[in-house]
Amino acid sequence: MPHEIDILIEDSRWQDLGLEALADTAICGTLSALDVMRAELSVLACDDARISVLNADFRNKAVPTNVLSWPEEDLSSEIEGAAPVPPRPDPSGTISLGDIAIAYDTCAREAAEQSKPLADHVTHLLVHGTLHLLGYDHIRDHDATRMETLEVEILGKLGVSDPY
Numbered sequence: 001m002p003h004e005i006d007i008l009i010e011d012s013r014w015q016d017l018g019l020e021a022l023a024d025t026a027i028c029g030t031l032s033a034l035d036v037m038r039a040e041l042s043v044l045a046c047d048d049a050r051i052s053v054l055n056a057d058f059r060n061k062a063v064p065t066n067v068l069s070w071p072e073e074d075l076s077s078e079i080e081g082a083a084p085v086p087p088r089p090d091p092s093g094t095i096s097l098g099d100i101a102i103a104y105d106t107c108a109r110e111a112a113e114q115s116k117p118l119a120d121h122v123t124h125l126l127v128h129g130t131l132h133l134l135g136y137d138h139i140r141d142h143d144a145t146r147m148e149t150l151e152v153e154i155l156g157k158l159g160v161s162d163p164y
Contacts, residue, residue, distance in 0.1 A: 003028055004040040004094075013104045014045035022119055025158060026126035033154045034134060038089065041097040041133060043126070051103035066106045067125040072098040075135025081142050084135025100129040116163070124163045127154050 005027055007020055023043050031039055044050075048064035056062035058070070073096075075084045087095040102125060111121040131147055138144035152162050 002038045003031055006040070006042040008042065008044050010044065010046045010050060011104050013047075013108075017104075017118060017122065019043075019045050019122070022122050023126055026123045027130050029158045030127045030130040030134075030154050033150070033157065036087065036095060036134070038093050039087075039095045039097050041130070042099045044099065044101040046101060046103055048103050048105035051101055051106070054101055064103055064106050066103060066110060067129045068101045069129040069132040070099045071133045071135070072096045075133075076137055077135070080140070083146070087134065097130070097133040100126065100133070102126065102129070120160045121163070123158060123160050124151065124155055127151055127158075 005023055007023055009015055009019065027041070027043075046054075051068065052062055052064045054068055055065050058068070073087065075087055077084055087097070089095045102122065107122055107125060108118055110116075111118040114121070128147075128151060131150060136143070136147045136150065138147050148164055152164065155161070155163065
């Protein structure tokens with residue numbers, strides 16, 4: 001397999017949802033869409049209590065959130081409006097992307113509130129988190145438009161409806 005996705009499931013509800021298959025589909029679909037041939041990253045499948053601690057530790061926000069990501073390398077462009085910098089592979093040709101954490105409780109609540117299948121919402125958030133690892137962001141309007149357009153395109157290829 002060209003991509004190595006290390007998944008740590010801390011909350012068994014993720015197993016019931018089939019997170020491993022969802023993560024493989026979402027992450028590999030995102031990497032394929034961006035022509036990333038070999039990458040490695042990790043996913044922590046946790047609950048709101050755990051992601052609240054991570055959010056407090058890394059973003060000074062002691063509240064739960066749906067997904068967090070920690071890129072191995074900052075790939076965002078220094079030029080306003082420019083696409084992210086392409087990641088550089090190591091000598092073996094592999095790109096170390098970083099880590100994603102996803103919280104079951106928040107994802108399930110959001111999916112219910114938005115009347116979306118939970119699997120589709122989780123797929124979207126894993127695509128979203130992977131794009132963050134690749135230097136995409138949504139802080140400025142033009143960056144948000146670029147990221148959302150790419151998410152919709154990738155999700156469409158995966159058979160998931162436009163989340164926006």
